[in-house]
Amino acid sequence: MKKNRRIGISFALTIMMIVLVLAGCGSTAPAPGPGTDASKSNGGADSSGQAAASTLDAIKKRGKLIAGVKFDTKLFGLKDPGSGKVEGFDIDLAKALAKQILGDESKIELKEVTSKTRIPMLNNGDIDIIIATMTITEERKKEVEFTDVYFKAGQSLLVKKGSPIKSVADVKKGVKVLAVKGSTSTTNIRAKSPEATVLEFENYQEAFTALKAGQGDTLTTDNAILYGMVKQDPNYEVVGGTFTDEPYGMAIKKGDTTFASYVNDFLKSLQSNGQYEKLYEQWIGEKPTK
Structure with missing residues (x-):
């Protein structure tokens, strides 16, 4: 009887030790205290979206x-x-x-x-x-x-002087429009002139080079950017005023x-x-x- 009791006590102590070891291995970091946001502890944003560090x-x-x-x-x-x-x-x-x-x-x-x-x-x-x-x-x-x-700024059109394109109303089926990938100009011209063909380039210099090479009929983006192109080559002009607001x-x-x-x-x-x-x-x- 005593032998069985000793075995029972030994078994219980073994179980307790296993539980303590498992509890200690569960986490090496303390749980966030009151008012601590877990996302802030790893450099994320809090629930309001405010960046953890400015x-x-x-x-x-x-x-x-x-x-x-x-x-x-x-x-x-x-x-x-x-x-x-x-x-x-x-x-x-x-x-x-x-x-x-x-x-x-x-x-x-x-x-x-x-x-x-x-x-x-x-x-x-x-x-x-x-x-x-x-x-x-x-x-x-x-x-x-x-x-x-x-x-x-406002979106406009750049054409070679003497072009029949005078405004966005002239950008119809068969007209090739050059624009830049990822710009609002591309979205806007497709909405304004859905039948025109829009060719996209990586940047403005590539688009302007393509226009001068005859790959398109007009280039569209914000008028301020187009005025800069005119200063580069006075054979081109900005036409038609603006047809969007681009703040x-x-x-x-x-x-x-x-x-x-x-x-x-x-x-x-x-x-x-x-x-x-x-x-x-x-x-x-x-x-x-x-």
Whole structure:
């Protein structure tokens, strides 16, 4: 009887030890305490969508702003193949932002983006902000945080002088329209001229080269970009006025309202101190519309 009791006690102790070992192996990390969001502990976003750490903090810690800009868009962001220098309205705004954050406009890295690559690059953390002739749309608002409007543009048409195309009403069946992949211009022209043939290119320089080579009848995008092409080659002209509103905004990673608010304050300060108007006139050639 005593022997059976000893066996029973030994068996019970063995079971207890197994339970304790299993409990200890269950997790090496403590459970989140009261008020702790589990998603924040792994660098994610909280339930409101606010980024766990602001891009602004990352820029200050890094000591450099990484801006996604165009390299192929005269007046806004165009790279000189000889010098390698990138210049334009968007570029100067990016430099002014770097100076605002870090006290030195040279503390900036300019990374090339296209209409197709800019949002993926932002979401992947390759860039801190998009400053690249990006139209604010409801669809894009689902993917990024937009700042206030910093440039008001409108879609138009570029043709060779003497072309029978004078407006979007002339873009009918048989007309070949050149546009850029991932741009709102492509969507808009298909809606306005559903019978026309739309050919898409990777960037604006490729599209303009194709137009000059006779691969299409007209090129469509925002009028501000088209005016830059006219400056490159005066044999072409912008026609038909504008048939859309294309407000440009800077784009920041979704949920980072802290950095978005900071950039909005930066834009307001540029307008109040006259620097915005100065840059606008320098690149666009006229005073900004109110």
